[in-house]
Amino acid sequence: MTGPQPILNSEVAISAADESMPLLKAGDSRWADRSFFAIISACGFCVLALVGLIIYELITKSSLSLHSFGLKFFFRSEWDPVNDQFGALPFVYGTIVSSIVALVIAVPLAVGVAVFITEMSPPWLRGPLSFTTELLAAIPSVIYGLWAIFVLVPLLRAYVQPFLAHYFGWTSLFQGPPYGIGMLAAGIILAIMIIPIISSITREVMTAVPQQQREAVLALGATRWEMIRTGVLRNARAGIFGGIILGLGRALGETMAVTMVIGNRPDIAKSLFAPGYTMASVIANEFTEATGDVYLSALIEVGLALFIVTIIVNVLAQFMVWTVTRGMPARSQT
């Protein structure tokens, strides 16, 4: 008749617990719990404080330029450190144009890759394919830049740019001497860098579309493409759009690879062959050389603008992805 026996003497119970369960000997666990909670909350608060710190640093350090140029800063195109005259228009232009070029190239490819991996590829190929496309995201930016300088740019100069100028020169987007480096090279290398982001998010939201939806459309006699178009892509479009915007956010803030191939000239040219400059690369190139206070604060103001834009873009993107993947059943019509 062994088994748990009621212990009548409470002192005995405590001493028995002391001997048999070392975990209980933690002693005053309320005090320990409280201090643990305090340490852990401090770590959590750190994350919050870091973002606050970034905003504070950017605003205080750029106040000189904010005061002397105001909003006009973003609409002026002279960049003259000698006379302390600064306008960020060429950098804003370069950032936007290089990102648009990147999106135009990356979006069809990334969505195509996602569609192939989720809907068409044989199951054994699915894992390796998604692993390899994700591998693109693990390559450091400076290695992309290195590759672009020595492989992509010579290719563009020798083959792609003459071809484009010959057949599409009339659009005036592809005019001028084929340097190789310039807006087009920056756009292409950015595209390669953002493809894994867009395609992995697109895959995620496409997998969130319920299987019955596909089966239902197929049962109505649709071909596979019609099933993908009406059954999958239409339901996942908000999430795909979110993935595209997330890619845009990455492209806007990308620094090293772009700095290495865009040419770094603060001009606004219509042709994609011409060298340009982006907000991130002007900071990377000129920050350590900025001699005057106004010069430095103008650069930090460029950084502040870049920060605000990327934050807005990222928040928007995360919201859109969240609307698709939060586990809601797909709505029939919107």
Add this chain to the structure above:
Amino acid sequence: MQANPTSLVPEIAATGISFRRRAMNALVTGSAAGAVLLVLVPLGAIFAYLVYKGFGSLNWAFLTQTPKPVGEAGGGMANAIAGSAYVLLIASSMGVPIGIGAGIYLAEYGRNRFGDLIRFTADVLNGVPSIIVGIVAYGLVVLSQGHFSALAGGVALAIMMIPIISRTTEEMLLLVPQAVREAAFGLGVSRWRTTLSITLRTATSGVITGVMLAFARAAGETAPLLFTAFGNQYWNWRMNQPTAALPLQIFSYAISPFDEWHRQAWAGALILIILIVLSVTAVRVAASRGMLKGVS
């Protein structure tokens, strides 16, 4: 019996689906496969060039010597490799504990408004361009110290690591079944002890994977180091002195006009990729073994 379905289906396919629709289907399938091939081309090309160009210039001197002045052949990036390791060590010593702590907070105490706020800011921090992080570390450390330093580089990389580590730690801790926690509580174990020795211990492998992801990303970052660690042609082991880093060295050699330096940039890039892949796989293997011990 068997002939019926097989003969029926093509008939429907042939009559029911028009040529235009079938052609469209084939076209889209073809272009999706084409997109995959097109995306794999740059990936293959980058790795092929890294190996082809990098191995050619890789030698013992490259791994053991500091850079030579322009015009002299030879020299290496030993100080940059060591400098990268040094800066990463500083960054990890700050970023890993804070990141894991924040992750624990989010998973164990963060099911409320404040937790949502921190989760949101961690995602915001993750999206901040790395060059901006460099500016902030410059303002925080470099300006107050008066010169570029390894510490400033470490702070910048730590800021990049924290959001990645905290979000993956949270995800991994949430994968631990609630019943495990309840079992510990039921035995009378206090909450902090449960979190550290039961929940975190169970999720160790996943947490370490997250740390390695952050580490690998920080190892390749160049932009935040440009005006914090700054680079150095010589050895440096002091926290408050500028230090060399592998990505910085690759960058400055790549944009230089000298062929010898270009070759060294390729070799440096190959070393960087190898180090990133090696450190990730090594820790992953070690973690999976330790994990097995912890569970059984």
